[in-house]
Amino acid sequence: DGGSWWRRSGFGQSLLPDGSGVRPTMLLAALGSAAAGLVALLFLQRLLRPFFWDDVRYYRRLRTAGRAIRSRMKTGVITFVDRFVEQARRSPDKPFIIHEGQVLTYRGADERSNRVAQTLRSRSGLSRGDTAALLMSNEPDVVCVWFGLCKLGCQVAFFNSNTRARALLHCLRSCGARALVVGAVHLLEEVLLSPQEDRMELWVVDTSTSLKGVNALLEKLDSVSVEPLPMHESSSVNILSNFLFIFTSGTTGLPKAARISHLKGVMSMCFLRMCGATENDRVYITLPLYHMSASLLGIGGCIELGATCILKKKFSASQFWKDCEKYNVTVFQYIGELCRYLVSQPEVPKESSHSVRLAVGSGLRPDVWRDFKKRFKKIQICESYGLTEVNIGFLNYTGKIGPIGRASYFNKLSVPFELLKYNPLTYEPIRTDSGRCVKVSKGETGILIAPVSAANPFLGYAGNTSMSEKKLLRDVFQEGDLYFNTGDLMLQDHQDFLYFRDRIGDTFRWKGENVATTEVSEVLGSVDFLQDVNVYGVTIPGYEGRAGMAAIVLRSDQMLDGKKLYSQLEQHLPAYSWPWFLRVQTSLRMTETFRQQKMKLVEEGFCPTVVRDPLYFLDATEKDYVPLTKTMYDRIVSGKIRL
Known part of the structure; x- marks a missing residue:
């Protein structure tokens, strides 16, 4: 019977000092009280910390991603390109890039980039450690040439395809480029007309060229080996050494060549996974590959997942949903302006017959966000914030309209940062009489800064020591500490959401x-x-x-x-x-x-x-x-x- 079960189980034994027994009803009452207390605790948590479990889950994903990177490094998969080669071996026949009807598999991209490396080794003067610049629009060969140069041991500089005249020559000189690879001959005109202080190799991604002093990269590409170069030994790479140069605008009046470390590259690859994308997704990229968003986060994110990239040469609002349906797109990258274009377009049937479930990006204005969410109901928005120069970034994984991310206790363990009080006239951080900076309170706008460390290095700007130094703040909270000044104004509210307010400077x-x-x-x-x-x-x-x-x-x-x-x-x-x-x-x-x-x-x-x-x-x-x-x-x- 029930009573004997309780006695046999031990629950009916004496629990009180006087030896008196505890009836089952008393235990049930105690369990009921505990359950009521737990419910009350959960209610308080939802009331006072409604995003607690969202923060915990996101922090666990961050930790898991970090462990995966460290585990791969122990096996020799250290760099961005190492990870690509690993995926090419794992899923050789899976489509990697689809572009205007052309399908390039992971193996196909790996072999073509090997051919690029073999061709340049035999026909160019480039060697390990040299810098080569890319001036190309969105096409599969951007990735193949990029990876081929990396396999040759070169550092690659991404040039904005809109760069003109003096700015183009400035970019070439600031990163110390030994070679320039362009996607079309006309992009070389201004370089050829300008005096060359240093001998520079000029290459065009074509099968032939009549221009004197310009080499055709594709001329003998099909006749060389698809095998990787024997000199490519990833174990010799320092994870904190330079991987890329990505140019950013600044107060100098000309673009600055931000140095991107190998660590920054492999960390960027986790972005799409953190947003909720999977290996089964087909990611639509219309943003220019010379920016970090499309190259490191987009292409890199596809590589990390083993997903497929649908690469568009240029964004077209009128073609957007047609492409999404045609290529069975499930994820797309955006900047705020792109979403505004989509919202302002007349309604078309294909905007509701697609398979898109996730949009990831940055710069989405709250009013556009609301309009986008109202019109395209089944698409989840993942708004984010990141910087080219350092490893600081935020992600709004809650779906709340407006914030660029969270600043919870857990997140700050992985991405430490501070917001400083500043002078509204000079935009310089305010310092006390002792010379220390002052943190803002919640609900107050401040300058975002991030500590410079081994996990968050700042390699500076190539050829611009003074501008590199201007981005650093020293002795911020204690003597000897060092922080990177983002130049961005942020606000952290009382629920620990972060909001972008403005960008200071010229x-x-x-x-x-x-x-x-x-x-x-x-x-x-x-x-x-x-x-x-x-x-x-x-x-x-x-x-x-x-x-x-x-x-x-x-x-x-x-x-x-x-x-x-x-x-x-x-x-x-x-x-x-x-x-x-x-x-x-x-x-x-x-x-x-x-x-x-x-x-x-x-x-x-x-x-x-x-x-x-x-x-x-x-x-x-x-x-x-x-x-x-x-x-x-x-x-x-x-x-x-x-x-």
Whole structure:
């Protein structure tokens, strides 16, 4: 019977000091009380720490990814390319890259990159440790040439395919490139017309070329061996040594060559897995491969998973959903501007018949996020934040609209950082009388900094020691400590969500690209009728980032020649960095330290009723700057005139 079961089990034995027994009903009552307490505890947890278990699960994924990397390294799989070769052996016949109907398997990409390495070893002067630059648009051979150069032992520099004239030569010299590989002959024109201080090998990814001094990479590619080079020994690679150069815009006016370590490369490969992607996914990449997002996070993420990449040469809003259905896309990478384009497109049947379940990226504005989620209900958004220079990054794995990530206790164990109080006029961190910096409180905006360490190295910018040093903060909280200053303003709320607020310095972001205001100023400053130029970014309702605007001062007795100005921009700068608005002033506002004053100009924007100076708007159809009227302003703000 029940009573004898309790006695035999031992639960009915005396538990009290006086020897009295405990009835089953008493034990049940105790268990009920414990259960009620547990329910109450869970209720409090949900009330006070609603994202606790989300944080724990994400932290466990981080730890698991770290253990997997360390385990592979013990077997000799150390670098980004080592991981690719491993996947090629594991899944040789699986599609790796699909591009405009062309299918390249993992084995096919491995063998083609071996052919590239064999060809360059026999026909070029490149050797281990040299730097080779890539100037190519999105195509499978970008990856094959990249990996082939790595197998040769070279460091690879990714060049923005929009880079022009002086900036291109600056990039070549700053990273010390011994060779330049381009995807099309016309990209070499400006290099060939410029004086070469140092002998540089020039290669075009083609079967032949008539240009003197230019080599055709594909000329003998099919006749060389598919076997890997014997000199490729990954065990000799230092994980903290340089892997890539990726160029970023900055206050120097010209792109900076950020050094990317092998450690940064292999850590970046975990991004898609952390977002929830799997080996069965087909990842649609329309972002340019010269950026870290597409190359390290996108291509690298596919390699880490063993997934398939659907590579698009260029993003097209009208073709997007057609491609997603055609190629059975399940995951796509975005920047905020890309999602805004999709939301602003007319509804089409294919936007609901696709298989996309996950969108991963960064820079998604909350209002666009809400519209995107409302319209494309079955797609989960994974918003993130990351930097090219160091290993700091955040991921919003909760689905909450707005934040770029979490700053929970668990996450800060893996990604330590701090937010500092700053001077709103100089954007410099505030220091106490003792010389130490001050942390902001929750709910207060501060400058994001990250400690520099073996796990988070900062290798600096090639050929720019002074700019490298400017990114570092020393003796921040105690003597001898060292932090990387991101230059980004962040806010941590009381639920430990992180929000991106702004980017300080002489840059702004437009069309998914960082624009260096000083580079634009230098191009405008070379126009003969302009005396002074001050370039900055202004916000426009319905647009991501800031559109370019320039306050200009005309030379004495000179008139504004909009067509000539347009021609200058078209010749020397990519379209995303052109100023959309001009403000003609009699003199530029300067700070007490004789720096150009931008804050007031940014605040006043381009509204004719606010700004008393003459305003002009870039009319792309006329290739001219035309007077900006109130009617035109209203049409721009309402979206009737698109930029």
